[in-house]
Structure formats: structure tokens, C-alpha cells
Amino acid sequence: MTPLRGTAAAGATSARRTPAPEDGCAAAEPARRRPARRGGREAGSAEVPPCQERLTALGACILEGVASGASTAELAAALYLSRQGVEYHIGLMLRQFKVPNRAALVSRAHSLGVLSVGSWPPRVMADFVE
Template identity: 65%
Template sequence: MSAPVLEDLAQTVAPHVESDRAGSPQAHPQLDQPGLNLACLDRTLTIQEATPEFFRQFGTSAAGLCGRTFCDLVHPSVQQPLLRQFAGLVEGRRDRFATEVIAVGTEDEAFTVPLTAVAVRGGTPELSSILVMMSGREESVDAGVVSNRKKLLSEIDARILEGIAAGVSTVPLAARLYLSRQGVEYHVTCLLRKLRVPNRAALVSRAYSMGVLKVGVWPPKVVNDFIK
């Protein structure tokens, strides 16, 4: 979708995606069109209003989503990069961005989905709202391992995984964590078994694909949600 089309869409839709005056969040009938998957956020990224299609994509209702922060709907591994993108809109450094995110439904069903966010300023420099447009689901992600509430790792396992992902070999990693070489190898073996992979390279790849390691962060960092 071209930038002018996005601008026209934002100007057309923004007046209709505002909070219900009675205080009860609900989808606006003006937006009840098949395939129109939109949400309106305030400056704090709280969902103020959305279309019925948006609610359906997450398997819930207006009451279940309005008032929640948008980042609650995406996997922890992509929250920080997404927050940086939204900060650009809020701070006026950009007018829009497009990316792909891992969204998480009500039953921990994870799926990738293209997302476009447009700043709505109402003719002034100040941001009045953010219009989020999402396409249909592109593919499901391994639901058995991507659960954003699944505590997979102990604290020491997390630190070892971070070290392996950063390319730290066994001896320096052992010294860093005050473990013996055999202790590190034991934990690595447990990680290989837990993530069902044959070697360290596959372990790191698997951890990123599962969302256990944060995207766009260096040195590598395990998402806190996965630590017991």
C-alpha cells in the first residue's frame, strides 16, 4: 500500500475510531466492513477502539482488548523493537512505519502478521492518536514453544544461552558464571534436550525462532517471560 493511500485512509478512518462516549468500549458500526482490521491507540499505546475484524483476529471482544496496551498483543521477543518504532511516531521523528510482528492470541496461539502504524496529528505537530492497520495472519508460529507465559529456563540456563548466542566458548563462560567446565557442559546438554536440537548453532537458531532471545538486541538477551 502506498504512502498517499495510507494518509488518505488515516484521515478517513481516524475520526471514527474514538472512545465510546458512554464509557463502554465497542466497535463502531461505520467500521464494520469485512477485512478492515484497524485499531486506534493513544500516546501510551493503549487500545482505545478497533474494528470488529481486529477483535476477531485476537479471538476476543472490545471489552477484552480496549484499555490494554497494544504490546500485550505481541510476543515478548518483539516488544522492544516494536516500542522503538512506536516511539518514533510519538516523538515526531516519523509519520508511519511498517513491519511484521509475532502476535499472540487468547489461547497463546502465536502467528505472524504484517503491521502498519500511522501517526494521526489532526493538523498539529502533536500526536493525537496512532492508527494501527494489520493484514490477515500470514502463518502460525510453533504454539508449543512460543507461549508468552511458558517458563522454560532457569536463571543459569538463561545466562548460558545468552553466552552461547554471543559466541562465548565454554571456558570463559564457566569463569563468568563461576561454574566448572563440566557444569557448563551439563547445562548446555540440558538446553539441547529441552529445545530438541543437536548442537549449539541449532540451539541459538531455535531460541530466536521460539522468541526466547530478544530480536534486535546485542549482546543477546533472553526474554524475562521465559525465565522461571
């Protein structure tokens, strides 16, 4: 288990776990496949278009952090980037996925199958990483 960041000197722990670089991101893990759906989609339901572009390893790490609820400052500290650098990469992903905010980004990533289902913290599937 990785250490919690942002803990006070008195030993208090935070309820939210910040991703640390030693956690590794999806680029370092083997691919996990989603189980096949039974019955398929209903007639008349809209198909979600596949993600046109793949994520970089850094983009995958940032998306995983956003999906787990980490703040910009927490992601910046964990990934050794500036806050502006994290915001820049999040902005790129917002435009790539054509969504207005972080919550919609995570929702779209789940609906496209970019994020793993049924595990915490969410991981980007290896198929979507360059």
C-alpha cells in the first residue's frame, strides 16, 4: 500500500487517497478487458462514438487522478508538475472528449470504456494509451 500524502504531523490521515507516482498508471499495467455485454443494446438507443484519439501515459495518469477525485494541487504534487501543467492537460482532455467539465470528462471516459469498471481507483484501459 502506498503512503497517504497530505497527512498532518500529528498522524491524522486523510479520507481521500492521492495518487502517488509509485502507484503506477495504466500505461504500466497489463490490459484488463471488460466482460462482454449480454443481449446488446436496445433498438433505437444511440451508440456512443469511439474515442478518436488515444491518451498519452501522462494524460492517462491525470485522467485516473481526476476520476478518483484528486484536486489539481494533489495531482501536481503526485506527478511532479505545476498546477498550470495539470490544468493544461485536463483542458486538452476536455476538448478531446468534447465535454465542459471534469465530471462530464469522467462520465464520458466511463461510457466510452476508457476507464475500467468495477475497480477502485479507476484505471485507464491499456488499449487507450499510446
